[in-house]
Amino acid sequence: MLKQRLMWIAWPAFLMAGVLEMLVFATVDPGDLHWFGQPVTLSRQGVYTLAFFAFWAITMASSALTTLLSMSPFEVNRCPVPVDERPEDCARHACATDGKARQIS
Template sequence: MKYRLLIWILWPSFLVAGMAEGLLFTVIQPEDLLFFGHHPDISDEGIYTIGFFLIWTFCAVSSALTAYILPGIESPDSKEIDRGLI
């Protein structure tokens, strides 16, 4: 169940991160980025890669928080509570 939960979190966040990166880098060009007033000494592909993994991390955290706060279900015949996905 834990591996299935991991896939439920990572796969949708991967898809959304791909779309978000496409939208972000159609508006912002890597050569226009400045970090603390300096252009990073990284290739454009490196900036795309770092950007993708940062966006994917934020999307995965969002999906994990959603899975964590899903309500549990109390069974009618016992007092045990199913904690949802986690």
């Protein structure tokens, strides 16, 4: 499930980073860029590469936030440790009542 969620985040972000790269550098020449008043000393290919990874990181953060916000409360509050293996002082320690486990707050 984790690998699937990572692909939900990384793959659309990769595609959008490519689109952003094309849109930005269709209008901006990397040779004309300045950083704090000084010309950028990287090659054009270096600027393209760094920009792509920056775009990818930003769009991955956006996709991750969307994935997080789409999770149900059950998924967010689910404890990965089985009920019978949880420590006694665990806030999510469940009591057995009628064969079902319920959470004690």
